[in-house]
Amino acid sequence: MTLMSVDAIIFICIGATFGGLVNGLAGFGTGLFALGWWLVVLPPTSAVALVVVLSLVSGVQGVFAVRHALNWPRVARFVIPALVGLPFGFAMLAHLNAGMLKLLVGVMLAMFGGFFIAKPSFNRLQKEHKLADSAVGFIGGVLGALAGLSGALPTIWSALHNWSKTEQRAVLQPFNVLTLSVVLLGYGWWGLLDHAVWLAVVIALPSSILSAQLGIFIFRRLSESQFRQ
Numbered sequence: 001m002t003l004m005s006v007d008a009i010i011f012i013c014i015g016a017t018f019g020g021l022v023n024g025l026a027g028f029g030t031g032l033f034a035l036g037w038w039l040v041v042l043p044p045t046s047a048v049a050l051v052v053v054l055s056l057v058s059g060v061q062g063v064f065a066v067r068h069a070l071n072w073p074r075v076a077r078f079v080i081p082a083l084v085g086l087p088f089g090f091a092m093l094a095h096l097n098a099g100m101l102k103l104l105v106g107v108m109l110a111m112f113g114g115f116f117i118a119k120p121s122f123n124r125l126q127k128e129h130k131l132a133d134s135a136v137g138f139i140g141g142v143l144g145a146l147a148g149l150s151g152a153l154p155t156i157w158s159a160l161h162n163w164s165k166t167e168q169r170a171v172l173q174p175f176n177v178l179t180l181s182v183v184l185l186g187y188g189w190w191g192l193l194d195h196a197v198w199l200a201v202v203i204a205l206p207s208s209i210l211s212a213q214l215g216i217f218i219f220r221r222l223s224e225s226q227f228r229q
Contacts, residue, residue, distance in 0.1 A: 008041040011037045012037070012200055015034035015035070016054060016211070017210075017211045018033040018034055019208065020054065020209065021212070021214055021215045023212055023215060024214060024215020024218075028154070031048075034051060035047055035051060038051075039098050042200060044096050049148075050200050050201060052148045054201070055150075055180050056184065057205065057209060058208060058212035059173055059176045059177040059180070061212050066169045069167060069169075071167070074171055078133055079178050082178075084138060085137070085140070086142070089145025093145060108149060108152050111156075132157070133157070140175070141179055150176050151176045164224060
């Protein structure tokens, strides 16, 4: 199946729509909700590169939406360890295949969904845990370089805190944008951003931008309890 086939265009647009909507709403999620569609029509490294590019497109819009609430010292506790973790993710990227990537996405979705189903039974953390922040950021960096999934664990970790929806977004969104910006530079250095990737970006971009704006629109209208649910 070629990239420009009708089926390929449809799958790329569907993935971009779901990924952009969730990213706009929750501050992350492009990879988790788009890779299942894109891996049908794209090679693994091209699908991951597309995740990174469109995560940045959605993420920049999200950062602008919560710019007034940015807490840079808190963000730095996540981002700096993430940058340390990136080389490990890049090293594993050479061994990535579609089966491994599908398994990783499936495990992350199951873990993510299971956590948020069980979340009402968790007591929210009232204090900062800086060392744990750094550990979560490091793992996010590894997963960001490996599969564009930098935001999954930081999302779960931030949800354990007694942070408002805006405070959570003000950590997750800049974390993803800064981490994945470096990932994108690395992909460019390794020659992963080829013609097929940029063609897929052009196809996906309109759906991604519009759905991210819809997600941000919904986010702004959710109450704190609705956002947590």
